[in-house]
Amino acid sequence: MKRTLVLIDDLYYQYGLRGKEEAGILCLPMLRPARPGLAVRAARKLELSVRAPWADRWLAPWMERIGECSQVILADAGNSFAVAGLIRERWPQKRLILWYRNLVQASQPPGQAPPGCEVWSFDPGDCRAYGLGYNPQFYVPSPACRAGASGPWDAFFVGRDKGRRQLLARMEAALQAQGCSTRFCIAGVNSPRLTYAQVLQGIAGCRVLVDCKCSGQQGMTLRPLEALFYGKKLLTNDSRLAGEAFYHPDNIFIWGQDDPARLGSFLHSACRPVRPAILAQYGLERWVERFG
Template identity: 30%
Template sequence: MSSGRMRYAPTSKLFIYSMSTLYVVSPPLEIFEGLKPELRQRIVTLPDFLRYPAGRIKGITRSLLVGRIPLPKQILYYWFPKEHFDRLVRAQAGDAILIYEACNVRVLRAIRPYLPKGVPCYIYYCNPVETTFRRPAEELKAIRALGYRLTSFDPCEAERYGMACTGQYFRYPDRQPGGITSDCFFCGLPKDRAALLHDLRTRLEAEALTCDFVIPRTPAEKLTYPQYLDRLSRTRCVIDICQQGQTGLTRRPLEALFYGKKLLTNNPQIASYDFYRPQNVFILGKDPADSLRAFIESPIAEVPEPVRAAYDVNGWIRHYLP
């Protein structure tokens, strides 16, 4: 057992005492706020300081140098802020590191020599790697060879690329949903599903169902996550349209589960999950199209609390806690 030691948590501005610490780079903070105090005190969250830097000179020099040749830590500070980079460098035996969506092999190669030996460093992919990497098999193999432990939300991708599957997760809402203002709600980038979303909205409105679709095409049209959850809390049914080739859960099914909403999805794999109830989930292409309105207007079936709790962030984070 590792000895206890003092830790400084930048999110709380307080010194805390813990046996071990998980350093998490670029987590969804709104969801991590749902962590219980005893877990939150063991976690240090850091911003996405490994992302492509702002500024033309920094971008060009990073592309030319980082990960191509060994660089001293003092040089890496030019691209990776010292205050955040050093938090990882100072991790001790018994700690662990978790990085969200790291996909730049050269960046991961450049920082790897400075991450403490004996401290496991996980990477969690919460989006399909087929859309994250140009050459997923080759690049994931290179990242694994550097000593990173790869994990995924998608069981099929995890098996295909030799990653551990830790699944998808959410958190319990802070408050009860507001009054209902729409029958169906979708929010997301168009990606490869614009035509499908257009046809689906036309079909829903033909059934006299009110639709709240937010498909931003400019930054000004995007919702913050709290705004998104507020809109979601005011609908009867959440729409989940997966990208091509995706089989793992997006976060939308779990948002629907925790907020007590119906779900309309094109992911047939959802029927294999323990929270699936035909009264709550309508699968496009499988369930009868002429029953869509009746589905949305029918009562929702209760899902046992232990089933829902299994998808809470407090359980999910234990995959990575040292």
Template identity: 25%
Template sequence: MINYKNIMIVTLDKKSVLYSTEAMDLGIDVNSYFKKRNFFIKCLNHIDKSLNTTYSSVAYGDWKKRLGDVELLILNSHFFSKSVIKYVNKHYPHVRIIIWYSNPVSVDTPIDFFDGLNCEIWSFDKKDVEEFSLNYNNQFIDTSKLKITSHEKKYVKDICFIGVDKGRLSYLQELKVFFEKLELNSMIYVVDSNRNSSTTYNYETPLSYEKLINYEGNSKAILDIVQENQTGLSLRPIESIFLGVKLITNNNMVKYQDFYNEQNCFLLTERPLSELKQFLNTPYIPVPDKILEKYTLKNWINNFIRFDSDK
């Protein structure tokens, strides 16, 4: 029997995927690093990063006081995590620490940033797992956030992409032109961020996750364009199977997943775009509950526990 009350998650903020309502419902202690990250805290963060110190620990939230009861601590791969690991290694050496990479290592914190620390590094990307000798866990989603709250006409699209640039803008623009030729109603919503590849493109303001789900859930298909060198699943394929919406993707690894069905998933790497309209007009085939369960937060957490038990 897993005691979820002995597990803690510390992440960036409430917008983070790891800041999960489902985790809280299980009894997991979910927190942000800092109560409020003001200018002073930002300075301490960068001092810690440069000098390998833990000065920012003075500003940690109340979760710091509860570490004595924690057996498993899950952190994301942000550079903030290093000072947390050092602090916990020193004061609570019994705590098992996991660093979770939900982006390819090539665009995230370098693996060697965590060298010399007592922690495990896990990734969603099997290519990175093999290259850097990491541990693998599948991508997950907080299903409590997958609620379509409106069916207004503005949300109804044939194809929907909402995300930041990450070097994908040019390809997304090419696809949009082709969608228009097919007379498909597409939404290509590229959000302004520090990952922009263009100085002239008119980037969009961020949407709430609730609105994102309304757009995706009312669309015929979600467009999933992965970053260069990424083989792991982004959240979009997972969102698609829970929302019961088709997927259009350039991630060829999708065809090796347990939920893959060519009637639901259109692989841009293998099928001509001329077949897209026909693909969108065929019925969606629901994914069995047993497969959906694999991608829940509870199963994601349980994978960490099973790994430790199997040692």
């Protein structure tokens, strides 16, 4: 059986992958935790980029397991391209895949990927613009967030401003006009940046998740998948979700497309359950399969 090594930074532990091993897929952190401070992070980046003889000190112990795997997938992060180059140099026979889970403009350009490295993205627009393979987001639910639970607020949003503050204010006002209590955590505006454990607490405590995509982004964020796996309703400005297998108008209200007069009945009706076969389409195993 083909075995796959997925390397993902601690910054992305929201995927629930740390130490996960199933269906021939081994998920490990890419780097060892570094001491806080820009100087330490800069030194790590430089040593990895130039392949310094002592750069291995920054790498997590995945090198002990890479021999078992025929392909390696790295999620984009500040040092992914450098680590991919190291893997290509030491294990040239491995199939090597770099996957953007963010827009290209927020990371390194695909042209800087090592020779022979496949480059994929979650965003259809970037795939067309840069000639990348397409593979959308996936999700691994956390047992810390019980599906279908609810708590002290009706609607929950978490994220940075990114030019969305006015739209978020309109969405929150519309929710409140329908009698919904809201918790909108905009990092740097009215909230510190939340850990993902705190995000899960917010999700567990709501009935409705709010998803607000940034301008120019076409790929799905994690919010729709969190709503899907945890049995929450979703208020979103992503019209592309109407084409997803999990879409149902009772569960997803598309801001700017659906009739505003329907928002009240949407918010106060029950969330329809989603079949396990549909959930599986957005899980880890299917995500790896889509790479071929």
